[in-house]
Amino acid sequence: MKPELIIDAPIIGEKKIWVKKIYKPYFDHPFHFHKLCELTWIEQGHGKLIIGDYVGNFSDGEIILASPELPHLWKCDPVYYKGDRNLYTKAVGLYYPLEFPRRISDDIVGRIKYDELMLKAERGLRFYSGTREVVNHKMKELVEANGLRQLGIFLEVIDILSRSEEYEFLASPGFKRSTNANDMERFNAVYQFLLKNFQRDITLEEVAGVCNMSPSSFCRFFKHKTQKTFTFFLNELRIGHAKKLLQNENYPIKDICYECGYNNPVHFFNFFKQIEKQTPKQFREGLFS
Numbered sequence: 001m002k003p004e005l006i007i008d009a010p011i012i013g014e015k016k017i018w019v020k021k022i023y024k025p026y027f028d029h030p031f032h033f034h035k036l037c038e039l040t041w042i043e044q045g046h047g048k049l050i051i052g053d054y055v056g057n058f059s060d061g062e063i064i065l066a067s068p069e070l071p072h073l074w075k076c077d078p079v080y081y082k083g084d085r086n087l088y089t090k091a092v093g094l095y096y097p098l099e100f101p102r103r104i105s106d107d108i109v110g111r112i113k114y115d116e117l118m119l120k121a122e123r124g125l126r127f128y129s130g131t132r133e134v135v136n137h138k139m140k141e142l143v144e145a146n147g148l149r150q151l152g153i154f155l156e157v158i159d160i161l162s163r164s165e166e167y168e169f170l171a172s173p174g175f176k177r178s179t180n181a182n183d184m185e186r187f188n189a190v191y192q193f194l195l196k197n198f199q200r201d202i203t204l205e206e207v208a209g210v211c212n213m214s215p216s217s218f219c220r221f222f223k224h225k226t227q228k229t230f231t232f233f234l235n236e237l238r239i240g241h242a243k244k245l246l247q248n249e250n251y252p253i254k255d256i257c258y259e260c261g262y263n264n265p266v267h268f269f270n271f272f273k274q275i276e277k278q279t280p281k282q283f284r285e286g287l288f289s
Contacts, residue, residue: 016096016100017094017095017096017100017150017151017154018036018094018095018096019092019093019094019095019142019143019150020092020093020094020095021091021092021143022089022090022091022092022093023088023089023090024088024089025080025081025083025087025088025089026045026047026076026080026081026089027045027047027074027075027076027089027091029073029074030073030188030192031050031071031072031073031184031187031188031191031192032071032072032073032184033068033069033070033071033072033184034066034068034069034095035068035069036068036095036096036097036098037065037066037067037068037095037096037097037098037118037121038065038066038093038094038095039063039064039065039066039093039094039096039157039161040062040063040064040065040066040091040092040093040094041062041063041091041092041094041135041136041139042058042059042060042061042062042064042089042090042091043060043061043090043091043092043139044060044088044089044090044091045058045059045060045076045080045089045090045091046058046059046060046076046077047074047075047076047077047080048074048075048077048195048237048240048241049062049064049072049073049074049075049170050072050073050075050191050195051064051066051070051071051072051073051124051170051171052070052071052072052123052124052170052171052172052175052177052226053171053172053175053225053226053227053228053233054124054170054171054172055233055236055237055240056170056236056240057240057241057243057244058074061132061133061136062126062132063126063127063131063132063135063136063139064124064125064126064127064170065117065121065124065125065127065161066121066124066125067098067118067121067122068098069177070121070122070123070124070171070177071177071184071187072124073188073191075192075195076089092139092142092143094139094142094154094157096154098118101114101155101158102114102115104155110159110162113159113162113163114158114162116162117158117161117162120167120169123169123170123171123172123173123175124169124170124171125161125167125168125169125170126167126168126170127161127164127166127167128166128167128168129166130166131160131161131164131166131167132166134160135157135160135161138153138156138157138160139157141153142154142157172226172227172228174226174227175225175226175227176224176225176226176227183225185211186211186213186221187225189210189211190207190210190211190222193207193210194207194234194237195237198234198237198238198241198260198261199238199241199259199260199261200261201261201263202234202261204218204219204230207230218230235271235274235275236275238260238261238262238271239260239271239272239275239276241259241260242256242257242259242260242268242272242280243276243283245259245260246280246283246284246287247287249284249287249288253280253281253284256268256280257269268280
């Protein structure tokens with residue numbers, strides 16, 4: 001599946017918003033980007049999220065804001081691909097032109113707050129805690145509304161997000177966006193390969209071959225675009241999966257090590273502590289304390 005600019009909101013250059021409802025067995029978009037701002041609400045679903053050079057997990061209730069041209073990929077967990085007719089994803093994508101909220105308000109403070117929000121959203125933002133809870137409810141209202149009522153709820157959501165301190169950045173400060181078709185095709189191929197195979201041994205030669213590059217050229221390309229080594233990115237993916245498995249307090253940590261693609265528990269513990277600044281045991285204890 002070739003990566004692409006996805007134009008699924010016919011509003012570019014116009015003063016309106018577009019709401020896309022998603023209800024399907026699993027998310028199937030490739031690594032892609034939009035020319036519009038995108039606020040995503042995951043009502044139901046879980047899996048892996050890549051946005052820029054960030055890799056991690058997503059689950060029910062996620063609120064993610066991305067500025068235009070920030071590439072991303074949603075990949076459901078394997079259970080969604082097994083044909084269970086009772087298992088579906090539900091999500092809402094809210095698209096709007098970057099300048100739209102600024103053009104309908106003369107409030108200087110509000111416009112400054114909005115500009116600050118969208119500057120931060122260039123790295124992708126995940127909202128949590130009270131903000132996430134409130135916006136979840138607002139998104140439900142927005143989906144069911146229309147006309148001026150829907151527009152009013154949209155502006156209320158943007159105001160809530162612009163004033164919130166309950167967020168985390170996703171992509172790193174050094175991430176370099178690229179809408180170059182060749183770059184996007186390479187990243188899509190690499191990310192799809194890693195999401196499918198990260199639980200087994202992967203050689204540098206193997207992953208470089210996925211995008212028809214030599215190992216040395218691939219390493220330079222990956223580091224230049226993401227400011228991360230490929231090895232570090234792969235370990236982020238594996239540790240992110242480990243964090244999900246650690247939520248089951250009956251799952252032995254040693255078994256989780258092998259489930260995430262590590263053959264050596266020492267390496268697993270070292271990378272976990274390097275990335276999370278704590279041990280797997282400490283991480284689990286924090287979940288259940």
